[in-house]
Structure formats: C-alpha cells, structure tokens
Amino acid sequence: MEKGVRNSKENSETSSGFMKNQIVPKWIIFGFVMTLFFCSGPPKPDYLPVPVEEVRSNEEIEKSLWSEEWSEKTQAIVELSQRNYRKVIPKIRVFLKDKNPAVRGTSAIALGTYQDKESTIAIGKMIQNDKEVTSDILIDALARMKDPRGGEFVLPLLESENNIFRLQVVDSLVQMKAGFLGEKILSMAVKNKDIEKAKTYSMALGQLKVRSSENYLIALAEKTESSPTLAATYLALGRIQSKKAIPVLSKAVGKDFPKGRENSVEALLAINDPSCLSYMFPYLSDKEKEVQYYSANVIAGIPSKESGPKLLKVLDEKGKEVAGPVSFAIGRLKYEPARKKLENILLDTSYPDREEIAKSLGWIGNKESVAVLIKVLEEKNGEGRYGAAWSLGVLGSEDALEPLIQAAGSPDRKLSAISIESLGLLKSEKSLPILRSKMKADPNLATFVVSALVSIPGEESRLLLEEYALHKDPIIHQPAIQGLGQRKEIESAHVLLKLITGDNPEVVKISYLALTSITGEKYRSRNEWINWYVKKFGKQPE
Known part of the structure; x- marks a missing residue:
C-alpha cells in the first residue's frame, strides 16, 4: 500500500515535460528580426531562448x-x-x-x-x-x-503496542485540536498500567493542555523512576502550567537525572511563576556545576525585583564557588548595581568561569565596562578573553576596535573566531586587512569571516566577499555566496551570474538563491537570469 x-x-x-521545436512562433521571430533591421539607434541586447514548460x-x-x-x-x-x-x-x-x-x-x-x-x-x-x-x-x-471530529476515530489507537505509532496518534490529535477529548484521554491514562504507554498519555495530556490531568501527572511524576516517561511527565506539567507541580519540578532540578533536569527547567520556565525562585537559590551552591547553571537559567528566565539583590548577596557570600552561574543570571537580568562587583572579580584571574563573568558585562550593556574588558582581552591566556571579546562586540565601542583586531590575529582559534564576529558588529572597514589575512591563513574560519564581511558596509567589503564567492574551495565559496545574498546588493549580480554558468550543481543552486534574495525574482534557469540581467543593465554579464 x-x-x-x-x-x-x-x-x-x-x-x-518541455515543448520541443515550438519555443516561439515563426511570425514572432520574423517580426522581431525585421524590427531590429529597420529600427534606428543602438543595437538591442540579445536575449537567450528560455524553454517553455508544458x-x-x-x-x-x-x-x-x-x-x-x-x-x-x-x-x-x-x-x-x-x-x-x-x-x-x-x-x-x-x-x-x-x-x-x-x-x-x-x-x-x-x-x-x-x-x-x-x-x-x-x-x-x-x-x-x-x-x-x-x-x-x-x-x-x-x-x-484538522477536523476535531476525527479525534474519536484515532483515540483508541493510543493503546497500540507500537510506540512510534502512538506518537503519530498524539501528533494527529494535536493537529486536530482535539482538546475536547481530554477527559477521555485522562480516563484511559488512569486505567493504564504500562509505563511506556504512560509516556504517550503524558505527552497527549500535555500537548492538548488538559488542565484536569494535573493531579494524575503529579502522582505519576512522584512514583515514576528516572525514565523517558518521567521526563515526558515533567514537560506535560509545564504545558498545562501546573503551579501545584512547582515543588515536584523544583526538586527534579537537583536530581541525578539529566533529561529530567532539562525538562523540569523547561517546565518551570513555561509555568513562569516567581514562587519557584526560592527553590532555585540554594541550587546555586550545589556541588554539581550543571545544577548551578540550570537554577541560574530559571532565575534569569523568570524576572523578579528580588532576584538582583539576592544574587549579589550570594556572590558576596560564596565568591568563587558561585561566580559563574550567578554572573550568568545577573547578566541576563541586566542588574546594573552588580556591574562594579563583576568588573572587580573579572580582573581577579584566580576566579573560575571568567568567560561567563565577562559575558555578563556584555549582557548588562554599560560601555563603562569597556576598559576592563579590553584589559582582560589583552591577557596572554585564559578563558576570560573569550567572554571579553564577545562583550566588546556587543557593546559596540570604537575603543575596542584595535584590541579586537589584535585578538582576531591570535593563533587561539576560539579567540580569533569570537573576535572576528565582534569586528563584524563594530562594522569598521579598518578590520578588513585582518579578515583577509585570517581567511588566507585558516579557511576553516570562513563562516566567521563571511559573517563579519556581511555586516561591514562599503564597496571594499563587498568586493572581498565577491572574491571569496569565486574561490575554488567550497569551504570559502559556499558561505561567501550566501553572504552576497544576505547583503542584497545588486552590484554583486554579475558575480552570481558568472557562477550559475558553471558546472557545479551546488554552486548553481545557492547562487540562484542568492540572486532571488537580492532581486526578489524567482527564475529557475540560467537563461532567464541572464535575460533579466540584460534587461536590467542593457548588456550581457561579463
């Protein structure tokens, strides 16, 4: 079947298929030729024949x-x-x-x-x-x-022994918006004794947002061992926005069950209730770094006026033990009163997680941090340089241009890549020499260089991008062609026209897409694009 x-x-x-030998009626060809013969003025450009689809x-x-x-x-x-x-x-x-x-x-x-x-x-x-x-x-x-009436017919198939098939049933119920079947699904779930099917029922109840399933899902979460079913149940509790489940979900953040941690955090963020924050602050001092950062994610994702001062207090009391996750949360919350404290600890090279501390200053967004960040960027080693390079790009200060150019030339590929991206954010043509140099020295940085060139305005950056689009190495020419499409400058059309006449199918394909991005036209053949160019510029492409 x-x-x-x-x-x-x-x-x-x-x-x-295609019409053969019937491209243009003969009388049109004759009339066109006679017009060219008798018409005064400069010769009209030649148009290439375009096959007509039948x-x-x-x-x-x-x-x-x-x-x-x-x-x-x-x-x-x-x-x-x-x-x-x-x-x-x-x-x-x-x-x-x-x-x-x-x-x-x-x-x-x-x-x-x-x-x-x-x-x-x-x-x-x-x-x-x-x-x-x-x-x-x-x-x-x-x-x-997408007719809710179809839900009644697929509902019994939730009892199928095939897990993949059951997932298809859940998806179909969601597509049909069959939430009215929620009570029936809940009744089936309560009667079910199969742990695998319980996962399916949790997914269905969550995705259909069956609020009446709250007690069932909480009970299931409390009695189920670490498993895909438990992880799915956490997500379902988030989807029905169960505030009653906050203690269960908060406890899950600290459990030794990675997928459960991930899903419980997602659920807490979906519920978006500040009452969960009191459960999160103790986790900032957890022995596991992952738990610390998960709790910081929740604190940062559910803004509260109380969180900023509390985070600063934790940082004062716990210092190095919590510096990374606390800085993460402070930065995302853009808590300005903590900026000076973050700058001071960033300058202390004995602190861990200095990359995250430096990034937090970029998130806060105050250019008064630029001097400290430049100082960190110019250090000979250490992860703080990575966060500093990122933040200097985000802050967009001209004072950071030369330090970032120097950092872009670093043999440390991560530092170089981040600095190149930040140079793109500064949009200065002064960074073009280092971008050219890095592309030549390490083509694997092509995506970062191209991203920067797309952001830097001016003819020189465009010409450099066109040069890379014609490069033989696909690591270089593929992102460059896409970059020309992103810049949307008609001046680059002749380069793309040259590329679509080549014999590399992948290059032709992405060049078509770039031309469409620039022009808004959606031609599907070389001749159509060449004819467009002739009509636009009055000459054949070079």
Whole structure:
C-alpha cells in the first residue's frame, strides 16, 4: 500500500515535460528580426531562448482519474490535490471505496490535504473497517484534515503496542485540536498500567493542555523512576502550567537525572511563576556545576525585583564557588548595581568561569565596562578573553576596535573566531586587512569571516566577499555566496551570474538563491537570469 502511494508521488513529479521545436512562433521571430533591421539607434541586447514548460492542465489530469491503471489514477489524485483543484473532490470521495487499496489510501490523503470536512467520518470509519489501508496513512489524512471530529476515530489507537505509532496518534490529535477529548484521554491514562504507554498519555495530556490531568501527572511524576516517561511527565506539567507541580519540578532540578533536569527547567520556565525562585537559590551552591547553571537559567528566565539583590548577596557570600552561574543570571537580568562587583572579580584571574563573568558585562550593556574588558582581552591566556571579546562586540565601542583586531590575529582559534564576529558588529572597514589575512591563513574560519564581511558596509567589503564567492574551495565559496545574498546588493549580480554558468550543481543552486534574495525574482534557469540581467543593465554579464 505505502509503496503504491510513494510511487504515485514520484510519478507525479515527472508529469511535466518541455515543448520541443515550438519555443516561439515563426511570425514572432520574423517580426522581431525585421524590427531590429529597420529600427534606428543602438543595437538591442540579445536575449537567450528560455524553454517553455508544458504544464498539463487540470482538465487533462482529471481525465486520468478514470484510468484503469491504479498508478495513473493515484498520480492524478496527488497532482490535483497539490494544485488544490477542488472541482474533483466529489469524485475523489467516491474513490474511498475503490477496489484498489492504493487508490483508497491516496484518496484519503488527498481529501485530508483539501481539508474536505465532509470526508472526515468516512476516513475515520476506514480506520475501523479497512484492513488493507494501513492506519498510519489514515491517521495522516485526518491530521491533515484538522477536523476535531476525527479525534474519536484515532483515540483508541493510543493503546497500540507500537510506540512510534502512538506518537503519530498524539501528533494527529494535536493537529486536530482535539482538546475536547481530554477527559477521555485522562480516563484511559488512569486505567493504564504500562509505563511506556504512560509516556504517550503524558505527552497527549500535555500537548492538548488538559488542565484536569494535573493531579494524575503529579502522582505519576512522584512514583515514576528516572525514565523517558518521567521526563515526558515533567514537560506535560509545564504545558498545562501546573503551579501545584512547582515543588515536584523544583526538586527534579537537583536530581541525578539529566533529561529530567532539562525538562523540569523547561517546565518551570513555561509555568513562569516567581514562587519557584526560592527553590532555585540554594541550587546555586550545589556541588554539581550543571545544577548551578540550570537554577541560574530559571532565575534569569523568570524576572523578579528580588532576584538582583539576592544574587549579589550570594556572590558576596560564596565568591568563587558561585561566580559563574550567578554572573550568568545577573547578566541576563541586566542588574546594573552588580556591574562594579563583576568588573572587580573579572580582573581577579584566580576566579573560575571568567568567560561567563565577562559575558555578563556584555549582557548588562554599560560601555563603562569597556576598559576592563579590553584589559582582560589583552591577557596572554585564559578563558576570560573569550567572554571579553564577545562583550566588546556587543557593546559596540570604537575603543575596542584595535584590541579586537589584535585578538582576531591570535593563533587561539576560539579567540580569533569570537573576535572576528565582534569586528563584524563594530562594522569598521579598518578590520578588513585582518579578515583577509585570517581567511588566507585558516579557511576553516570562513563562516566567521563571511559573517563579519556581511555586516561591514562599503564597496571594499563587498568586493572581498565577491572574491571569496569565486574561490575554488567550497569551504570559502559556499558561505561567501550566501553572504552576497544576505547583503542584497545588486552590484554583486554579475558575480552570481558568472557562477550559475558553471558546472557545479551546488554552486548553481545557492547562487540562484542568492540572486532571488537580492532581486526578489524567482527564475529557475540560467537563461532567464541572464535575460533579466540584460534587461536590467542593457548588456550581457561579463
């Protein structure tokens, strides 16, 4: 069945061809030639012939619906549904009872694509009665339909023994917006004794936002051992925004269950209730660095007027033990009163997590930190330099230009890459020599160099980007071509025209995309683009 449907899709992709020997009627050619002969003034530019696609009309394809060949029939069904040709919907409804299962399955998918609500019940009954069309095809059809009535038909399949199949059912219920089935799903979940199926029910209850499932999910979280089911339950509690679950979720942040930590943090952020913050502050001193940073994430993600002073107090009391995560939270909260403290500890090279401390100054956003950051950037070694380079770019101070140029030339690739990115943020042409030098010395930094060149205005940076677009090394030319598209400067069109006449399919493809980004045109052949250029500039591209 699935093979039949798949083949029909492949056939539909080859249903159009090209007209041969009928590009332009002869009388048009004669008239065009005579006009050129007698017209005064400069010669008109030559336009290249563009093949004309022969696209089958909807009416022609419709005739194939009555073919005796199931493959031709399914191909027509797919093609017409892709075109949203709705005239044939009544005919396709009839095909739900065709003798061939491939035709029935394809028709169900097509009617789902049309969102023909009149067919919902018929497709739903096929799940119960049609043993030749696989249920996953019919579930897909109902998911496309987005009709809540389809939910009743897929609901029993939550009890399937196939985990992947159950996940498809959950997704379809979400697509159908079948939240009205929440109580039925909850009832099924309560009766369930299978730990794997419990994960599916948690996902369904969470994604459908069944608030009445709160007690069930909390109980499940409390009794379930570390497992995918427990992780899914944490997410579900977040999705239904269960404030009652905050103690359970907060406790999970400190458990030795990485996925559970991650999902509990996501859930707490989704609930977005400041009452969880009192649970988070003790974790800042946890023996595990990961727990410290997870708690800092929650503190930073749920702003509270009390958090800034509390964080500063913790930093004063605990010092090096908490410097990284506390700085992270202070920076994200942009708590200015802590800036001086952060600057002072950043200058102390004995502190750990100096990269994060330096970044926090960039997040706070006060240019008074520039002098301290430059001093750290100019250190001979240490991770503080990485955060300093990043923050100097974010702060955008001209005073940082020369120090960043020096740092960009560093043999330390991480420092060099971050500094190059920051030079892009400063948008100064003075950084172009070092960018050229680094590209030559280490092509693996091409994405960083190109990103900077895209940001730096002016002809010189554009010409450098064009030079790299013509480079033989794909590590260099691929990001450069994309960069030209991002700059959107018409002056680069001639370079891209040169590239689309080459024999590298990947280069041609990304050059088309870049040209479309620059011009807004969506031509699909070389000749069309060349003709566009001739029309735009009155000459052939060089």
